[in-house]
Amino acid sequence: MxxxxxxxxxxxxxxxxxxxxxxxxxxxxxxxxxxxxxxxxxxxxxxxxxxxxxxxxxxxxxxxxxxxxxxxxxxxxxxxxxxxxxxxxxxxxxxxxxxxxxxxxxxxxxxxxxxxxxxxxxxxxxxxxxxxxxxxxxxxxxxxxxxxxxxxxxxxxxxxxxxxxxxxxxxxxxxxxxxxxxxxxxxxxxxxxxxxxxxxxxxxxxxxxxxxxxxxxxxxxxxxxxxxxxxxxxxxxxxxxxxxxxxxxxxxxAKQSLYRSVLNWQAVSANRHPYSGQYMSMHQSLGVQLAQLSRDASAAGAARRVSTQRKNVEVESVSAAGKPEQRETVKKFFRLEFLDKELENLDEDEDEELDFRAVANGFLLVPFFDSSESAMLSVSAKPQFFKTLRSKPTRFVTLRTSASVRCSSVQPPRRYRITLLPGDGIGPEVVSVAKDVLALAGSHEGIEFKFCEMPLGGTAIDNVGVPLPVETLNAAKESDAVLLGAIGGYKWDKNAKLLKPETGLLHLRRGLGVFANLRPAVVLPQLIGSSTLKMEVAEGVDLMVIRELTGGIYFGEPRGFGTNDKGEDVGFNTEVYSASEVDRIARVAFKVAQKRRGKLCSVDKANVLEASIFWRKRVDTIALEFPDVLLSHMYVDNAAMQLIREPRQFDTILTNNIFGDILSDEASMLTGSIGMLPSASISESGPGLFEPIHGSAPDIAGQDKANPLATILSAAMLLQYGLGEDNAAKRIEDAVIETLNKGFRTGDIHSSGMVLVGCKKMGEEVLKSLDAQMPVAAVS
Ligand SMILES: NC(=O)c1ccc[n+]([C@@H]2O[C@H](COP(=O)([O-])OP(=O)(O)OC[C@H]3O[C@@H](n4cnc5c(N)ncnc54)[C@H](O)[C@@H]3O)[C@@H](O)[C@H]2O)c1
Ligand SMILES: CC(C)[C@H](C(=O)O)[C@@H](O)C(=O)O
CATH class of the missing domain: 3.40.1210.10 (Survival protein SurE-like phosphatase/nucleotidase)
Structure with a gap:
């Protein structure tokens, strides 16, 4: 116009x-x-x-x-x-x-x-x-x-x-x-x-x-x-x-702070500064210059000129100019710069909700001012603007509202405490990425997380002397859910059993009572080329391994080292399951199968092991409670073979601790990579433990090569199974699919024509895909 x-x-x-x-x-x-x-x-x-x-x-x-x-x-x-x-x-x-x-x-x-x-x-x-x-x-x-x-x-x-x-x-x-x-x-x-x-x-x-x-x-x-x-x-x-x-x-x-930049008055030399002696800046437009001219023509201007007829001494005011002689007018030149203080050097309250901290930490800041300029505004209406804020307009990542804000149109977020256990090797790399994704997905659904990072595994051995410090277990127990990376590494492989990273993990599982380990394996169409199986075999695979996690041979007694009758050294473990242990994991498996395609295959070694004969008997008993689920049994060696031969026959697989460990790793390769498989470990009442099924991958640790998707998908399981936040979980799953649709691949799932990216970049792309999603449906 x-x-x-x-x-x-x-x-x-x-x-x-x-x-x-x-x-x-x-x-x-x-x-x-x-x-x-x-x-x-x-x-x-x-x-x-x-x-x-x-x-x-x-x-x-x-x-x-x-x-x-x-x-x-x-x-x-x-x-x-x-x-x-x-x-x-x-x-x-x-x-x-x-x-x-x-x-x-x-x-x-x-x-x-x-x-x-x-x-x-x-x-x-x-x-x-x-x-x-x-x-x-x-x-x-x-x-x-x-x-x-x-x-x-x-x-x-x-x-x-x-x-x-x-x-x-x-x-x-x-x-x-x-x-x-x-x-x-x-x-x-x-x-x-x-x-x-x-x-x-x-x-x-x-x-x-x-x-x-x-x-x-x-x-x-x-x-x-x-x-x-x-x-x-x-x-x-x-x-x-x-x-x-x-x-x-x-x-x-955020709350209004007293933050101000340092007002840094820079002394300017009259000789060095081209505009210092002028009234009219070269940057000023003609309009300003004309206005200035008219001002100069005013009586006040004239009077001022007269008063400055006195001898002017222009001094460089970089240092003290000495005492001006009497009747001399000293004219110095200065320019003001604002210098930002480093956050860590601030004496201010360390409150993260203060405005300057929020912005420095990467948040978009919205303080409200009413006309009397009291710090915050109490808003009783529900205008679209506030809903838009709340709902996460495109690219908003984490929804935070300060408790002190009286803004009734912004619903209080649902808050959860998450214990992060990055662990060893690639653990910290993948957890860092997954944490950001979790926070973003949560924010889109009005969820606020408080994260607490604790040592576990080799890192804990090095820093605290034990693989599972009591503080770590307590923090995990007190939180709403636990997100774990991976533990272990060559460095600690020769440690005594109690000082192995793996022992820390097993004690954590046992300590949290997370007996039911859900390990889904889904072959995504985007990754069909990454599977080592023929496309017609891998296509459409969607199964769930339910692994018993706190019993069996991992924990059975007696165990240890000794000598046999012949005086020969031996090592031994005990596979033992009680009825209640089998019953509770069987019930979880039946319930999961009910929600899936209604098929449950219980895997054991009942042709050889008493513990498996007992297992099968209990599972048959529990099956009576779930007549709508079709139960079958399979020996573990056959199951290992069938997973490769015809994986689509499986819907839900129920198995013990050790078979579940092995079969889920095997199932991971159907999907293309172990870097894709998440897991959820749930207890009867306390917080769940969510971790990728892979290990610390020492061969690629510290190289930004790890696939973070298994941990990101574990974060989705945390939302779904741990917190009942299905919508936020779905957001993560959709974002992962979208990122794969865009062609981004880490090395383990890379194929020709795709974009090879590292762990961090993959995380960034998932964040972008999350950002691109629609705000919550509640927002009209
Ligand atoms: N839950 C756990 O913390 C857990 C699970 C398994 C193994 N571990 C421990 O991890 C250590 C290494 O064990 P491992 O080598 O047998 O198994 P691993 O799962 O760490 O690695 C197996 C192979 O898969 C690759 N890999 C694993 N995760 C990957 C990812 N996210 N992206 C790309 N590639 C990935 C590795 O590079 C390696 O080649 C051991 O100390 C072991 O005890 C820990
Ligand atoms: C590291 C080890 C203790 C662990 C297990 O055997 O359970 C791992 O293999 C897993 O699957 O999480």
């Missing part, structure tokens, strides 16, 4: 004309949109013709669309403003007008320019009428709302952004961005202020684009609410975007 500023025989620079218009506009009544007669008193300059409503006529075809006024603090040339306007225009739903400072006013605070002439120069920005104003953001908003520039009477919403820099903590006082939005608020128009936590030397213009993408759903929702009148009255919302918007971890409605 082009400006229809009409200038006849114009010999004057547009800035001056706009300047004149600014003078006229200053006489109009605030909020007036139409002519009140005073416009007729426009100018004695015949060469300038100004329309009755000012320099505008901008809205006619857009009449029915909600009007959005956009401003910023960085100036009209800022890419943040341009990209934001471009995005709003692209939506095609809004009538957008722009009125922004012509130069950077990011720390202008809430100042309005009183008693001086401002220039408002019309221009076009991404197809919309824009004015660049020689004032502050507050001036821009006030002037635009006065009716002097645009033909509309009032916008539904004012958006100030996307600005560079901080607006949280004490920056709200310096911030021109907040001031722009606050000026709207004071005029009764709801507003958003959006700032990007710009990092000198790190941030790039492309970050603005990501920031716009991040905020677009919020802007849409806010405009919709404001247009319906359901955006909270007297509310400005200040959004601060973390430095890297594309990896934004989520949003926090």
């Amino acid at each position: 082009a400006s229809c500023t009409s200038i006849k025989k114009n010999q004057l620079p547009p800035a001056l004309i706009a300047n004149l218009q600014g003078v006229l506009a200053g006489r109009k009544e605030v909020g007036g949109g139409g002519g009140n007669g005073e416009e007729e008193d426009k100018s004695s300059n015949d060469e300038t013709q100004i329309s009755s409503s000012g320099i505008n006529s901008d809205t006619s075809p857009e009449d029915s669309k909600p009007i959005v006024l956009v401003t910023n603090s960085d100036g009209i040339g800022s890419p943040g403003l341009s990209l934001l306007v471009e995005a709003l225009v692209r939506e095609g739903e809004y009538a957008v007008s722009v009125c922004a400072p012509e130069s950077d006013k990011f720390s202008s605070g809430h100042s309005v320019t009183f008693g001086a002439t401002l220039a408002a120069t019309s221009t076009e920005l991404n197809g919309v009428l824009a004015f660049e104003v020689s004032g502050t953001p507050a001036d821009c908003v006030s002037l635009a709302l006065s009716g002097a520039l645009f033909s509309w009477s009032r916008p539904v919403l004012v958006i100030c952004g996307i600005n560079k820099g901080r607006s949280s903590g004490h920056h709200i006082y310096h911030s021109g961005a907040i001031a722009g939005a606050r000026e709207a608020l004071m005029s009764g128009i709801p507003s958003l202020s959006i700032s990007l936590n710009w990092r000198k030397d790190e941030s790039q213009e492309s970050n603005f684009k990501d920031a716009v993408d991040l905020c677009l759903p919020l802007m849409r929702a806010a405009i919709r609410d404001a247009n319906k009148g359901s955006f909270p009255k007297d509310c400005l919302v200040s959004i601060e975007i973390p430095a890297s918007p594309s990896t934004c971890k989520g949003f926090k409605v």
Whole structure:
């Protein structure tokens, strides 16, 4: 939309004309949109013709669309403003007008320019009428709302952004961005202020684009609410975007801190600084220069000049300049820089919910300010904007709300404590990735996790002296669920039994009482080429191994080393199962089979072992409780063979501890890689233990080669079986499928034509796939 500023025989620079218009506009009544007669008193300059409503006529075809006024603090040339306007225009739903400072006013605070002439120069920005104003953001908003520039009477919403820099903590006082939005608020128009936590030397213009993408759903929702009148009255919302918007971890409605950057006044040499002795910056536009000239021509300016006729001594103020002689005027030059304090050097409260920490930690920050500027706003309505926040607009990762926030439209998140046991080898690599995925998927469903990382296995032996420190077991018991990577490694292979990492894992399982180990093996169509079996054999395999986990030969007594009758050294273990042990795992297996395809195959070695004969008898007994499940029995050696010959015959497999260990590893290869198989270990009442079935893979540890999908899928099982959060679990499963659909593969599942990635990149891609999912259905 082009400006229809009409200038006849114009010999004057547009800035001056706009300047004149600014003078006229200053006489109009605030909020007036139409002519009140005073416009007729426009100018004695015949060469300038100004329309009755000012320099505008901008809205006619857009009449029915909600009007959005956009401003910023960085100036009209800022890419943040341009990209934001471009995005709003692209939506095609809004009538957008722009009125922004012509130069950077990011720390202008809430100042309005009183008693001086401002220039408002019309221009076009991404197809919309824009004015660049020689004032502050507050001036821009006030002037635009006065009716002097645009033909509309009032916008539904004012958006100030996307600005560079901080607006949280004490920056709200310096911030021109907040001031722009606050000026709207004071005029009764709801507003958003959006700032990007710009990092000198790190941030790039492309970050603005990501920031716009991040905020677009919020802007849409806010405009919709404001247009319906359901955006909270007297509310400005200040959004601060973390430095890297594309990896934004989520949003926090955080507490306002006392944080402020260090105000670093840099002494500037008059010789070295080209502008220091000048009134007019080379960066200032002609409009500003003209305004400045008119100011200089004022009586005050004249008086000031007289007073500075005295001898000026310009000194470099880098160090103490010495005592100025009497009657000498000392003139020094300074520039102010904001220096960010390192988080760890801050004396402030270490509260993670404080605004500056939230942003530094990668969260999008949403403190609310009401018009009295009390820190938070109590919102009783349920406008779309808040739902959008809550529901995770695209790319929001973790939903966090501060307990102190009184914002009743934001439901309290469901909170869970998760103990993380990264363990050894590739364990820490895959757990780190899975943790992020878990947090993101949870946030999309209104779940908040508190993670607690504890040592287990070789790492614990090295650091604490035992493979399962009592603190680790206690933390695991006290949590809602446990996510484990893997334990073990060559380094500890020769340790005494009690000092082996594996012993730590077995004691953990036993300590948590997680007797039922669910190990699903599904051949995904995307990975059919990774299976070592022929496609027609592997295709469609979808089975679940239910492994008894806390009994059998792993724990049976007697066990140990000794000598036999002949005096020969021996090692021995005992396979032993009680009726209650078999019964409870059998019931779990029948129930799982009921929910699957109704087929259960119990695997044993009943042709040889008493423990298996007993096992089979108990399973037959429990089967009577589940007449709808078709039960079969199979010897373990046959089962191992049948898994390769015709794996699709299996639905649910029930087996003991040791056979389950072996068969599930075998089943993993049907799917393409052991790096794909997750597991859930559940107890009768306490927290579940969730771990990939693979080990610590010392051969690839520390090389970013591990496939994290088994652990990511274990996190999905944690949600489903451990917490009953099926929707969040489904999100993870879908994201994994989507990532594979996009062709990303770690080395173990790589095939030609696919994109080979490492562990971290695979995790990032899963996060992206999660981000791309729709917000929760509850959000209309
Ligand atoms: N639950 C557990 O913590 C667990 C399970 C099995 C083995 N272990 C321990 O792990 C150590 C190594 O045992 P292992 O070599 O017999 O079995 P392993 O599962 O660690 O490795 C077997 C093979 O599979 C590969 N592999 C495993 N996980 C992978 C992944 N996520 N991505 C890509 N490739 C992967 C490895 O590189 C290796 O070639 C031993 O100390 C063992 O006791 C621990
Ligand atoms: C490491 C070892 C103790 C463990 C087991 O045998 O159960 C492993 O093989 C597994 O499958 O998790």
